[in-house]
Amino acid sequence: MAKGIWVFAEQRDGKIKKVTYELLSAGRGLADNLGEELCAVLFGKDVAGAAAALGEYGADKVFVADNEKLAEYTNDAYVNTLFDLAKANEPNAILFGYTASGRDLGASIAQRLETGMFSDCVSVKVDGGQLVFDRPLYAGKAFVSASCPEARPVVAAMRPNVLAINEPQAGKQAEVVNVEVSGDIRQVIKEVAMAISSRPELTEASIIVSAGRGVKAPENMKLIEEFADSIGAAVGCSRAVVDAGWYPQAQQVGQTGKTVAANLYIACGISGAIQHLAGMSSSKCIVAINKDPEANIFKVADYGIVGDLFEVVPILKEELKKLLA
């Protein structure tokens, strides 16, 4: 019988991603509720040292594949290795972060195991012995609750930033199980170029400063960037800004961009098209700055400032800096 809640521990350069701790914290509650083990699955090169932290965040057991072949993420190496591991151990569930590699690996392993998967989930609970996931449709214009009653393991990719992280228990140790790498790798990684930015990633950021058409010109994005940097925020933008060529597409928030769930989303000069609202409405607190008092953005904002962003942003920046100092 399938048993065990597994969390895929995503890392880069041996540093565990925050979403992994979110998954372990949620996974601990699910495992306790079902009377099952919580296991972390850690793949990479020179990553074995990171296993200790996974134990402190709740894992009972950590499956570690520490191998040159796993240095960079490739679909083949990761799917093959995880498939063999899952076949041998029959977990009840495998949880991923809804990240570039979490999605890629999750969907592939789900098909290989002939099972169901839920993407971009914003919550998970146990109901009637089943894991029940809630996830958005149409980028948050509607939601669905769903379960996978029969096929195992159930696979899910949870949206980063929505699950709370438990306090780690210093010194709590997990059993470490070493895993072999299996299969051929057809993806050849030619180059990896990480953006040189000290800013947090958009989908993981707790604060986002986002710009719309109201910034008027590409050079004014600097004002938004300086605001973001002064409060440790990520920079987002609306589709209008991307279409005008003022800012990279990777930073677009909305139905054809990234869906975000920040603690604080500051919308500067964004009118609030339905597609943009869909991508950011699950943020905890929304601040809107817009000259037009009739702008749609004010319908979803917790705090709205009717005014020119070029006047408001510099003052708000100084005020927030003071509070964070």
Next chain:
Amino acid sequence: MKILVLLKQVFDTEAVIKIADGKISGDGITQIINPYDEFAVEEALKIAEATKGEVTIVSVGADVEQTVRQALAMGATNGYVVEDAAMTDVDEYSIATILSKAIGAMQYDLILAGWRAIDDGSAQVASRVAQALNIPLVNLAIKLDVADGKATAVTEIDGGTATIEVPLPAVVTCQKGLNEPRYPSMKGIMQAKKKKIEKVGLGALGLDASAVAAKAKTLNIYLPQTRAAGKVITDEPAVAAKEVAKLLREEAKVI
């Protein structure tokens, strides 16, 4: 080069979602090609033009002919649609199983698709198809070169990019930034009317409803709680900014 494009028909992004009888209502909604799939169609056309190849649009579902024909009007060669009244209970597993069965009988060098659909946002089907066909997968291409039996893609990864090379045939999913999809020309629209869209049922693929029954089951569909409009401050900028900063600390407790 023979290129297949996996195409999904979705609600227009302007659509306001309503629920009727526990399901999302499609009444009065304009249907469009999934915007990410448009990038796949455009990229396929560019590669086909360069290699004197052909592009087949592959889709699943009822009443999708209109959007498939739109892709044909952009310049795709022909269409292939799996449609069957027995497909009532489907999920990503079902669709991928159907698509891979259909594609398994076709000739192809490359399969392109949008990286996700803007309706369910699940980003699974193309990855699942690669797995079911046992061909290599590359997700989130923002640049793609196809030559000498290989595809080389610059892909979006979290926090940067990765350049990945795979042997063909392969599945590559397309991200915004890859290209600018063309509009159908009048000539294209006229020609599309004569192009062939082959329609098949599950039986023709050797499948039945039970073989493609969903693994994932929907329990409830609901609308999100509407956010109540909050405090709007119309004071002059300095006063308003100070007030909001104070509220963020003391009331919202997010700073």
